[in-house]
Amino acid sequence: MLKVIQLDKTYGSNKHSLKAVNFTAKPGEVTAIIGPSGAGKTTILRSINQLIRDDSGQILLDDTDIRQANKAELRKVRHHIGMIFQNYNLISPLTALENVLHGRLGAKSTVAGMLGLYSSAEKQEALQLLDEVGLKEYAYQRCNQLSGGQQQRVGIARALMQHPKMILCDEPIASLDPKSTTIVMDILRRLAKEKQLIILINLHQVDIAMAYTDHIVGINSGAIVFEGATNEVDDTVLQHIYRQPDQSTAVAANEN
Numbered sequence: 383m384l385k386v387i388q389l390d391k392t393y394g395s396n397k398h399s400l401k402a403v404n405f406t407a408k409p410g411e412v413t414a415i416i417g418p419s420g421a422g423k424t425t426i427l428r429s430i431n432q433l434i435r436d437d438s439g440q441i442l443l444d445d446t447d448i449r450q451a452n453k454a455e456l457r458k459v460r461h462h463i464g465m466i467f468q469n470y471n472l473i474s475p476l477t478a479l480e481n482v483l484h485g486r487l488g489a490k491s492t493v494a495g496m497l498g499l500y501s502s503a504e505k506q507e508a509l510q511l512l513d514e515v516g517l518k519e520y521a522y523q524r525c526n527q528l529s530g531g532q533q534q535r536v537g538i539a540r541a542l543m544q545h546p547k548m549i550l551c552d553e554p555i556a557s558l559d560p561k562s563t564t565i566v567m568d569i570l571r572r573l574a575k576e577k578q579l580i581i582l583i584n585l586h587q588v589d590i591a592m593a594y595t596d597h598i599v600g601i602n603s604g605a606i607v608f609e610g611a612t613n614e615v616d617d618t619v620l621q622h623i624y625r626q627p628d629q630s631t632a633v634a635a636n637e638n
């Protein structure tokens with residue numbers, strides 16, 4: 383279980399980007415963070431992985447407070463957190479199989495990692511994971527010869543190679559066509575259930591969040607304004623999540 387408690391983040395001296403953020407994400411479920419542009423979705427994901435340091439609060443992954451982890455502990459925690467990116471972040475001249483094997487890097491010694499020394503069991507596992515995302519026949523294809531949707535599926539297999547407890551997905555379908563979007567979201571939903579993973583996704587597309595997720599966290603101007611089951615989300619809730627900042631506040635801010 384992921385529990386985010388009273389998380390606060392201020393960029394620079396006065397940009398208050400997360401305001402006492404609280405929510406949970408459970409294993410076996412896909413949780414979407416939705417909200418207007420600039421609301422703080424990416425800041426939450428980056429804080430969870432401590433890619434940026436937040437100011438205060440707790441981020442509990444099972445019993446570990448990620449915010450309190452020292453360098454060695456953080457390396458260990460991060461090893462159990464897979465990341466999926468909008469632009470895939472693959473090494474494109476390498477094959478799909480080689481990219482998936484990179485998911486094991488965090489578990490290897492620096493020398494073994496640098497030399498690309500992988501056991502035959504690891505290679506078998508990587509092939510199995512490519513099969514699970516429907517890409518077995520593309521294992522030896524360079525990633526720059528794959529479509530965007532196929533590259534994203536390689537990214538998912540690479541994350542699985544970490545044996546993650548949780549996968550954080552930052553706009554995973556933003557660069558994909560509708561068909562690839564369906565394939566990727568189906569895979570994420572299936573994996574959450576089959577492997578009891580916590581899957582936390584930042585999404586711009588409300589229709590996709592409604593169709594493929596179990597749990598919704600709505601954020602507006604850095605504050606959580608809704609948390610609940612996806613089937614509780616109706617037009618009123620969506621209007622609340624996507625509302626514009628109050629006009630009078632905006633005018634007052636401009637005058638200062």
Ligand SMILES: Nc1ncnc2c1ncn2[C@@H]1O[C@H](COP(=O)(O)OP(=O)(O)OP(=O)(O)O)[C@@H](O)[C@H]1O
Nearest residue numbers: 393394397399417418419420421422423424425426
């Ligand atoms: N490195 C930074 N320095 C200063 N301000 C930042 C930085 N990163 C983000 N912000 C600000 O923090 C707020 C939240 O940004 P964030 O990127 O988390 O929003 P978002 O909901 O992911 O937006 P989008 O949907 O457009 O990607 C925004 O007002 C943004 O301008």
